[in-house]
Amino acid sequence: MAVTRLIPLHINKGKTIAQCLTDRLEYGKNGRKTEDGKYISSYECDPRTADEEFLLAKRQYLHITGRKQEKDVIAYQIRQSFKPGEISPEKANEIGYELAKRFTKERHAFIVATHTDRAHIHNHIYFNSTSLDCKRKFRDFRFSWKALSRISDRICLEHGLSIVEPKRRKTKKQIDRPKRPSLRDGLRAAIDAALEKKPKDFDELIKLLEADGYEFKDGKHPAFRGTGQKRFLRLRSLGDGYSEEELRAVISGKAESRRKEKKPQCRIKPGLNLLIDIQEKLKQGKGAGYERWAKVFNLKQMAQVMCFLQENGLTSYEELSKKTDEMTARFNQLSEMIKISEKRLAEIAVLRTHIINYSKTRNVYVAYRKAGYSRKFYEAHREEIMLHKAAKEAFNQLNVKKIPRVKELNMEYAEVMEQKKAAYTEYRSVRKEMQDYVIARKTAATILEIDLEAKVRKRQEQEKEKDTKRDTGR
Numbered sequence: 001m002a003v004t005r006l007i008p009l010h011i012n013k014g015k016t017i018a019q020c021l022t023d024r025l026e027y028g029k030n031g032r033k034t035e036d037g038k039y040i041s042s043y044e045c046d047p048r049t050a051d052e053e054f055l056l057a058k059r060q061y062l063h064i065t066g067r068k069q070e071k072d073v074i075a076y077q078i079r080q081s082f083k084p085g086e087i088s089p090e091k092a093n094e095i096g097y098e099l100a101k102r103f104t105k106e107r108h109a110f111i112v113a114t115h116t117d118r119a120h121i122h123n124h125i126y127f128n129s130t131s132l133d134c135k136r137k138f139r140d141f142r143f144s145w146k147a148l149s150r151i152s153d154r155i156c157l158e159h160g161l162s163i164v165e166p167k168r169r170k171t172k173k174q175i176d177r178p179k180r181p182s183l184r185d186g187l188r189a190a191i192d193a194a195l196e197k198k199p200k201d202f203d204e205l206i207k208l209l210e211a212d213g214y215e216f217k218d219g220k221h222p223a224f225r226g227t228g229q230k231r232f233l234r235l236r237s238l239g240d241g242y243s244e245e246e247l248r249a250v251i252s253g254k255a256e257s258r259r260k261e262k263k264p265q266c267r268i269k270p271g272l273n274l275l276i277d278i279q280e281k282l283k284q285g286k287g288a289g290y291e292r293w294a295k296v297f298n299l300k301q302m303a304q305v306m307c308f309l310q311e312n313g314l315t316s317y318e319e320l321s322k323k324t325d326e327m328t329a330r331f332n333q334l335s336e337m338i339k340i341s342e343k344r345l346a347e348i349a350v351l352r353t354h355i356i357n358y359s360k361t362r363n364v365y366v367a368y369r370k371a372g373y374s375r376k377f378y379e380a381h382r383e384e385i386m387l388h389k390a391a392k393e394a395f396n397q398l399n400v401k402k403i404p405r406v407k408e409l410n411m412e413y414a415e416v417m418e419q420k421k422a423a424y425t426e427y428r429s430v431r432k433e434m435q436d437y438v439i440a441r442k443t444a445a446t447i448l449e450i451d452l453e454a455k456v457r458k459r460q461e462q463e464k465e466k467d468t469k470r471d472t473g474r
Helices: 017-028 047-065 089-104 144-158 183-196 202-211 244-252 278-283 288-311 317-370 375-380 382-397 406-448 452-473
Strands: 002-010 040-043 073-082 110-115 122-128 215-217 223-225
Touching (some): 002 017, 002 144, 017 073, 047 122, 073 089, 089 110, 089 122, 089 144, 183 202, 183 244, 202 215, 278 288, 317 382, 317 406
Antiparallel strands (some): 073 122, 110 122, 215 223
């Protein structure tokens, strides 16, 4: 698990660029923190003279471009911290080096100093803001910290390390709270309800609203005020379809009611999605608007699938089907490995508890046996004797011939736990890929009008025929 942070380094007040570069890099190269420089690596520079090489590149940049910024960034620092006990210093330095190369796209010189003076191993990565060709500078783009974090997580997963799962915060739009209707919403709803009663004229509409608790004010701008309201609400402020002229037109039948009904919004989730069966939805009562939206949605999903196939180098349906089967088989294999690991961890936990109980109560049980299984002794030591018997019964059920040591069980528990963590990290990645491949295959089959169910039935029939011939041959 690695946590990253990108820090731009500026010129300190009262110091030169050379002094600032030397101070920052010397802190990273501190021998007490890096075990006398054992865990320092570099790219396109020498760690001993990195500050001078950085400075020389800046002078060449000024000579070539003639550009000079007042508040210039002289270098960037990346801090990468790892979970205590999860990684060795050598591995941490290797991962930091790989992170710097990917993030800078090998266009900037850098050094990686791995510090081991804290409980958590961490990297200090310093890269020059000036590129190697001395013609441009690093652009600290928006959300660069997020891109850095994603690259770090990808590298950690590739090396079998855990990552920090982001916590998604609900925005105001995502929080499922009933929206409090405004005063204008209430007046519009009252007018709509009154119009449904088919009033003969505008005066009758006013009477219906007054019966509903609204007070009417006539004049240049007709307005209504509900019970408990301080101010009148003008009809023209309610939006299209609610002015006096428009309401009179609706009552007389010259215009239709402009009542607005909010339609549920369909939000498309990121990634690949299954195509919508439009005909089936229409049978369920969906309208023409939904049909238009679904057609556009399906076209977008088909385009995404085509891009997905191109990115993964799949040029035929057979290749896609083969790759999908491979991903599904790998997913099932990892799932089974995790289940086996969890089962073994549970067995070790139970066995460890019984071994401890057996060891603690052994002397009591020996004394009980020497006492000729005395009833009085049993009542005096009932709990210890029952624990001892339960432990022996558990050993028989688990088929334990030789009782292992607790230390050995602890070591095995740690090994199985590491195997489970490694399998689960790959499991999550493979699960997402498998889902994408399955959706891509279904979408491609729809585009090509391939009947997947018929293919599956045919494959099952072929397998049954093979089994029958094999059994007959026997």
